[in-house]
Amino acid sequence: MVIALSMTAGAQTQVKEHRRSITLDEAIVIARTQSVDAAVALNELKTAYWEYRTFRANLLPEMNLKATLPSYNKKYNSYQQEDGTYTYVRNNNLQMSGELSIDQSIWFTGGTLSLNSSLDFLKQLDGDKSKRYMSVPIALTLNQPIFGVNNIKWDRRIEPVRYAEAKASFLSATENVTRTTINYFFNLLLAKENVNIARQNLENAQKLHEVAKAKRSMGQISENDLLQLELNVLDARSTLTDNESTLKSRMFQLRSFLALSEDEDLEPVVPESIPSVLLNYDDVLDKALTNNSFAQNIRRRQLEADYEVAKAKGDLREITLYAQVGFTGTNNELNTVYHNLKDNQIVEVGFKIPILDWGKRRGKVKIAKSNRDVVESRLRQETMNFNQDLFILVEQFNNQQMQLQIANEADKIAEKRYNTNVETFMIGKISTLDLNDSQLKKDEARQKHINELYAYWSYYYQIRSLTLWDFTDNTGIDADFEKIIKQ
Structure with missing residues (x-):
């Protein structure tokens, strides 16, 4: 009408x-x-x-390439001898390195999982003028906070x-x-x-x-x-x-x-x-x-107010798990650097738990609430x-x-x-x-x-x-x- x-x-x-x-x-x-x-x-x-x-992009896998092409050094470095004294030795070398990594955030745990592969090259420009390669064909790294707030989930x-x-x-x-x-x-x-x-x-x-x-x-x-x-x-x-x-x-x-x-x-x-x-x-x-x-x-x-409370509670106990497993190899020639790979494993757990902070962190929880x-x-x-x-x-x-x-x-x-x-x-x-x-x-x-x-x-x-x-x-x-x- x-x-x-x-x-x-x-x-x-x-x-x-x-x-x-x-x-x-x-x-x-x-x-x-x-x-x-x-x-x-x-x-x-x-x-x-x-x-x-x-x-949304932060939730998807991220691929990164990091390279140094090249790194030239011609200088004196300190060196400790067998008797405990120090001297300076001449260092003249050329280095190149490259690393390819794929990083993925784990939203349900708040951690980060990374898959890495790298290759390093070192050539001496003095003396015997030798060269050396080191490879990490594959390495898997986990970085996971324990008890802390899951920022990705929030x-x-x-x-x-x-x-x-x-x-x-x-x-x-x-x-x-x-x-x-x-x-x-x-x-x-x-x-x-x-x-x-x-x-x-x-x-x-x-x-x-x-x-x-x-x-x-x-x-x-x-x-x-x-x-x-x-x-x-x-x-x-x-x-x-x-x-x-x-x-x-x-x-x-x-x-x-x-x-x-x-x-x-x-x-x-x-x-x-x-x-x-x-x-x-x-x-x-x-x-x-x-x-x-x-x-x-x-x-x-x-939600933001609830997140601040959860974050304050998570800060009461700071524990971070770091773990890595992979393989590495080294040789003078590039075509053999991936042979006879040695086992390379790292497991590291670090934590920092306040024993006496005079109620500072609990005070932050009270403030957030x-x-x-x-x-x-x-x-x-x-x-x-x-x-x-x-x-x-x-x-x-x-x-x-x-x-x-x-x-x-x-x-x-x-x-x-x-x-x-x-x-x-x-x-x-x-x-x-x-x-x-x-x-x-x-x-x-x-x-x-x-x-x-x-x-x-x-x-x-x-x-x-x-x-x-x-x-x-x-x-x-x-x-x-x-x-x-x-x-």
Whole structure:
């Protein structure tokens, strides 16, 4: 169901060379593609996307090649002799080395598993000028923290939520761009209408003044009424000048936001219809808690607080297991360096357990738990505020449709009353005070109608931004994020 709304403009504005009519829907489309706010929202989404891609890449195997080609040394090095004394010997050699490694994080334990292969070459440039090769065909290394916090496991919990929050924030930011557009659009529309009203009032005031001068010459009205009508003409000219200045300011504001050329004279078109929907608070709240970035933000902050507690507890006992198994060989020739491989095995367990730290680490656990309690209290309060603000917003929106209908009827009645009073004044049945009052009421009714129309659209898109739901089509607001990011 669509409720039709119409408003008659006042006097026609002057036509300019680059005059352009623009509807609210057109302004919204332009803002979502060209405005600075839309560009900022897109860049924030891209940042979040690549942060998430980086997190995902950290879970995959990583291959690295490290090489030294070459390392030349010609210097004296200290050397301890059999009698315990030191002397310096000349060292002149050329070294080259290369190592290929594949590293894989183990998310369920928090450790790192590495597969390595290396080859080293050493050639003496003095003396017998011998050369030597050393190979490690394969070595498997495990680095595993014991009792500590599993950072990878916590990242797997937190980072997807963070990215989901960023995607929801982008959609909400897009809706907020729409809200800003609505604000600027209706500011321009109201300024345009005020100019039309002021021109119509000036035209009417001039006509009434001419009629009053004729009546005064015939003694039908007082000098006071004539002077009052003359003042009305001056006031109408002053009001028109002020409104034209405001119109230029509002025009520049909207053009700047939409990134349009400054030589375009925008002619805003009053929306002909509004979506007629009646919202249920429980339904709106359910959609908001499901889709809005606020829900993801609450979940992420709770997880981060839990992570800090787990990290503090893990730091109470620091034990790291390091183990390596592999083979190595050495020879003077490259083609035999992989023969007769010797067993190369390393098993190392290192730990550092605080025996007496005066409660420092347990104190950190207490601090982390206290901080988590603070976060949980804040989250509960923010959730209550969010629900309350949403309830008020839904009530305001549901009430706004009736307010808009009332404003529409009042605008028509005030316009009709003013026209009637003008005719009545022409035959001398009412005073200038009554005429001025009807003009004031007419102007106020027209302005209120536009303001109520603006409030309706503002409430509607504010609820859309919070729920990420299109209540007109009854569908969710989503986007192809991969396509958007690759634009």
